[in-house]
Amino acid sequence: MSASRRQILPGFGLSLACTLAYLSLLILLPLSGLAFRASHLSPAEFWAIATGERALASYRVTFGASLLAATVNAFFGLIVAWILVRYSFPGKRAIDALVDLPFALPTAVAGITLATLYADNGWIGRYLEPLGVKVAFTPFGIVVALTFIGLPFVVRTLQPVIEDIEPEVEEAAASLGASRWQTLIRVLFPAIFPALLTGFTLAFSRSVGEYGSVIFIAGNMPLISEITPLLIISKLEQYDVVGATALAMVMLVISFVMLLAVNALQWWAANRHSECSPSMGARR
């Protein structure tokens, strides 16, 4: 009877226990503490805090800017990853290392640097000012900061996947009469898409929680350029712990739902190619 349950790889029980304990300690415990704290509020109070004018505006800024930044990164990150994998050029290693910089740099440093650059008298800001483009201390500045933060997630997710695509596949497409564009759309993009989605999700999640780099460049004007994490901090500073947990709960739920949706999409994208779909041939 034990033979039927025997696994080739040993240690499944122990490692699963470790995994569960670790995840509980790190993620579930703090989150349930958060939920517990928020449950001190009555539903009506909770709703009032969660849908306050400033709160609603901050959700819009946080999720809107994150979405925009992740989209920009998905596009340019794909190009960067492609260049780094497919071509060899002098300085390639340096550029490759540069991609990791946003990972390593303290976010506050990044925020201050970006704010200085894009300020009205900054190196870049002074040329944008006459054009009527204000970056620092506006929601646009938030997008810039979040784009900076998110780039490595997209590039590092895509690189191994692009490396995995044999150049022969492109040659095969060409020998079958496909143009470069057709090869890109029909052959390469479907292969890259699941990874692109993963990179997008990672960049997005990172952006939603970002605090350090944003507060320096955002200007933090209520209703305009105030992100939810900042609102939470300011509530904490006023000893409004319950109010802060209410906002945190809202962020948690929205993030969770979005991640779930993207994961489902990703699962679908990754699995439709490996599973047998009997109806397909008949349909065509």
Next chain:
Amino acid sequence: MSIEIRAIGKRFGNFVALEDINLHIPTGELVALLGPSGCGKTTLLRIIAGMETADVGQVLFAGEETAHVHARDRKVGFVFQHYALFRHMSVFENVAFGLRVKARKVRPAEAEIHSRVMALLKLVQLDWLADRYPSQLSGGQRQRIALARALAVEPRVLLLDEPFGALDTQVRKELRRWLRRLHDEMQISSVFVTHDQEEALEVADRVVVMKQGRIEQIGSPDEVYSSPATPFVYQFLGNVNVFHSRVHGAWAEVAAERREDVPESAVTAFVRPHDIEIEHHPLTGGLEATVQEVHAIGPWVRVELAHASELIEVELTRERATILALAKGQQVWLKPRQIRVFAAPGKTMEEGGSGI
């Protein structure tokens, strides 16, 4: 469609991949490019396909220069060693790809695409796999799908780069025969690259033996096997015993006698293992040797013999081996049935006599 290759040369940095390659492939012929790895055979194939450009020389399809014709417009079917199937597409979609990417004006209707793809899948006997994905197929099945995909666009030329290299022996044999049949049915010119001499000899109408970017010999499988033009071809196509006149005076001398222009010492004789006869009694011009090992390998019996310090390999039929009843340490005499003599390395290649 005929292919004409004129004075093709190609370098990668300092490495000479191809040098002065001239080859004519008439319509309907199946040609094998045979050679060790790094001999330039794949590069030549890729130049024909337009995936690589030659530094010098021309490739002509049916008499037309192709230098400015992009790979996608050459109407060339290309089959890769590792299949290069589109992983995210079903088998059906893989084969249909070439038809779907055609310009709208010439693209067949959906119903016609369906019937053509299914016909091709029937041709490769895999129509029951139409809905599967490449990851669900075996190597042999994948290669057949890759072939069906290449044939879908009705290529004028079929190019195969080590098509069976990644498959096991049994599947290889089957696919070889099947490729031959397919080629004959389709009436196209095919070129395939291989480093497997058996494969080349079995399938091809003509074999092009290459070495270090140059063509060593072009000929029918029988020609290249039974009358190799150079020592390299001799050694590459099957086993061979090499005799230097210094060591094997008697044999090499006999062969060299007919060639007054070559000094005896500069001669090397080549004899295939199955072209050597073993006798128990002394022979004139025979070579004395001692039996070292006797192995029965399938239909053959391989005998290793020692003459002085040199090893000689002989292959006998089972019947012959039974009659001889060879034992280790026995003293025997060897007589070549077929011998071919070349000038020793460094000298120009010489025609040799055959038989004694």
